[in-house]
Amino acid sequence: MKTLYCNGTILTMNPDMPEADYLVSEDDRILAVGTGQYAGDYDVCHDLNGHALLPGFMDGHSHLFAMAYSLLTVDLKAAHSIEDVLTKLRQGLPVAKDQWLVGMGYDESTFNGRRDLNRLDLDKISTDIPILCQHASGHVGVVNTKGLTLLGYYPDPPTIPGGVIVMDEGTNLPTGRLEEKALLDEKAQAKMSSINPERLFAAFKKAQQIYASYGLTTIQDAYTKKDMYEALCYAAKQGLFELDVVSYVDEALFKEQMDQAPRPVYTDHYRIGGAKFFLDGSPQAKTAWLSQPYAVVPEGKPQDYCGFPVATDQEIYTYAYQCITHHWPLHVHCNGDAACEQLIEQYGKALKDSGSQEDLRPVMIHAQTVRDDQLDRMVWMRMGLSFFLDHIYYWGDYHYESVLGPERANHISPARAAKARHLHFTLHQDAPVVMPDTMLAIHNAVNRQTSGGRILGKDQCLTVDQALYALTMDGAYQYHEEKSKGSLEKGKLADLVILSDDPHQVAPDQLKEIQVLETIKEGKTIYRKPG
Template sequence: MLKLHNLKIILLFLVITSCKNAKNDADTLYYGGPILTMEDDNPQVEAIAIKDGKILFSGSKQNAKRFIGNNTNQINLENKTLMPGFIDAHGHITSRAGMSQAVDLSPSPYGTVNNIPELQTTLKEYINKYQLDPTTPVMGNGYDDAIMEEHRHPTREELDAVSTTHPIIVIHASGHASVVNSAMLKLLQIPEDVKDPEGGHYRRDPKTKRLNGKLEENASFMALMKLTALLPKPPETAGLSQSLKDFLAAQDEWFSYGQTTICDGRTMGVGLTLLREAAAKKLIKADIVYFPDFEANKKEWESFLPHYMKYENNLKFGGFKFSDDGSPQGKTAWLTQPYLIPPEGQSKDYKGFPIFTDEVLYDDLKTIFSKNITAQLHVNGDAAIDQALRVIGKLRQEGIYKPELRATLIHVQNSRPDHISKIKDIGVIPSYFSAHVYLWGDWHYSSVFGPERAAFISPVNAAKDAGITFTIHHDAPVTPPDLMTGVYAAVNRITRSGMVLGPEQRIKVIDALKAITINAAYQYHEEDIKGSLKEGKLADLVILNKDPLTIDPKELRSIQVLETIKEGKTVFKR
């Protein structure tokens, strides 16, 4: 009896031990290539183990063996590089989805429309290809006067030359301006004597004073919202609306660029409805952080509060968005010194214009900061940056703004050296659109700012030297959701023509990678669960075909995302 009793004890011990070990068995083990953690005390490891969507272990391959079980999927990276999934610090996924059906008018390097005749031909070919009824509206997106040969916007008459019956609107690459033809003015009921809205302009021919078709800032946004309301909704297929299909395509596009957390940086109207519907139908595979436009949602702003900083079906309300000025490459950003070459029809002292008065911005930010809600503030020109720092600085002195809210200054293009210490003292995070250096650096140098001011755009090294946590973003759909071009630009500071613009603002590759991983997680108050490969964090991963830390920095743009993994599950594979 004693022997039988001992045998039962031994068997029970073996069962318990087996169950205990099974609990520690990894679902997946990665090894065999550079594994970049973004952790300063352990920057590169030999292996990581994943279980239940989280990182179970990060360290040596030898120590990882204890997590291998019968069902562990062991993946040899074969010298490919694994690192944390990229985090979109500022983009616009609902805008990208909304533009999916628009005619692509992007210039090189992402498109082929490099002059106004090509723009006209592309629109005509679209109309003919789809045999559109004579009065069907046509929307184009992505034309860019900074890159096109004429270096100017198309005109109402040039769009009339495409069609006098189809209402046409073409949207500038920045998203801050558009041009319409006469038929679109008629459809939107915009009369010749229309008054400028607050924070926007209807531009006119300087000689005839007739509308030239160009709409800036709020004039453009109002036109787009009105047009959206007029367009018929396409029928559902397979239980999904076209809008949801476009959203899913946009989400897949973000995944193809290695991002596991996605931003919607100015949610309003149909975009808000789209995100909520996608979440309700559990179609969101990434984590999406959205920032409703405060002005557009002012009447119901308090309805967002119960959702603050909580993921609900992968959707999180992250704070409110404020757009304080326009675009530097589109020359609507608000500057303290005039543009080097003013846009057509403007005087030599033209400096762009603000969207808000200090009083309005103060009241609105006080409203949300008092509730401990954070904000993203779009500030491109130095006057807009001044305004944001002035207003938030006042709220900081009054004890209403606290650095732990981590309010973020978005773009911060036309920054000045004196801004750096103020950003640090007030306690806000600058998020730089570093790809500007590569994509529009030549334009900023020769037409927008001039050499001295252009050399200090996206001053990431000045921020780093001051000990400021900064991030890098892509602002899609202004560009594709391409963060590696932002990394390339921050590291090399090379323009499209090959000029080095502001070499003193170059940073190391590791610092640029942190800006799209651990720093971006910090910006979203998620550094405890994302942004680095550390035990207990989410298994949000990206596999690259090259190691960004060892290749020639000039080759960073050539890096391909091979696989994107969200919480242990592959969501994209090339």
């Protein structure tokens, strides 16, 4: 079926024809894009009514599986005190005898006094049911005494390489706070996992609708473990995916599939895109690995505390070398500039040692505190970035006052500096850390204003076009899919989004108010705004 889109603003993201008057799709592909009056035949006219048509947005980095899982847990994002957390957790009771009570999204930086949760707080809910509260960053969690005992962390915790089980100096017992691999390693996660498959698959569908409501047509599951991969494969075979889903797998799954280099070909809207690795934690949880100490060090830490690495130089070198020589794109989580340095040094060494000239397009994920001298050294290895600019809006004041201090906070997520060096970068929101609100991502890239009204790094503000490009063509580029996605051109997929307004015609401080009216995947409407 041929569909004509006209009577609105059509932003193609194609530099040879930035704007068009009409677009025609036939089934799943774009048949024609042009200016003036369309003279050909068509079956259906989709009148844009003055609204804006753009390429479907590309998810720079998120976690579909965790997004779906979060819909099955207690939502703690709106909790602004420890008592709020406890109240919401009580509403999550009862749970089955063999299940954990899980809450996700708390952020102690919004609490009065900013005191973190501890196991004794959670013991007030139950000493018989294991309880986990996962931090908004996803890199830290607090577990009650029952949960710590089941994990083998209480009363005498083991040493976890790349992780921290925080201890109470007074009692010499765990506080309940688990950082990085103490929370995230496979053994701990397996003990905390108790997902009903039917509920999970229903949550996959609901999560996709959330992504689609923000105009995303290609989404990601970063750090996919084997059990997650099996669930995603099953969901794909059952026809549950309406959007394209790309996995970047963990170390174990990479080693298992190392000899099967990823290709940009989907089966039932699902494929593996590459491998994922972690080098540090998050700045808002103060576990990111910095080269200089935190502005205000966490309680109980020495004054020279800079966070910590979660992998050795040899580990990242070996992983990078294996990815390069087996033709796998590698995405690496780096928030602190010390972690960024570790990646640049070790990936660069692996690239030189391999002798590879392949266009693998490695990506530094988050890159919150990457320095200009580090951006310079990323150019030769064609390393891209994915910026989490919503940090400025949600945590910018906290970064300015407590995490980084004024100088480093003003250079957070230096997107303009990356653009000046012609480095490819995307924008993301690390869902479910925050919702994958693409217009808020554009708003934050253009304005760089905190929720408290402070501007962080005016010299790093992007133009509207640069922000849109990061969500479209550069997104397609990082997925190795620029031949089929990212712009509105003949022969590409009919992945489209209709916005209420042309972002160029809206005041910069109103960009986040633009609404996604419709999301179209391969010619089929996946989401339409109610009303």
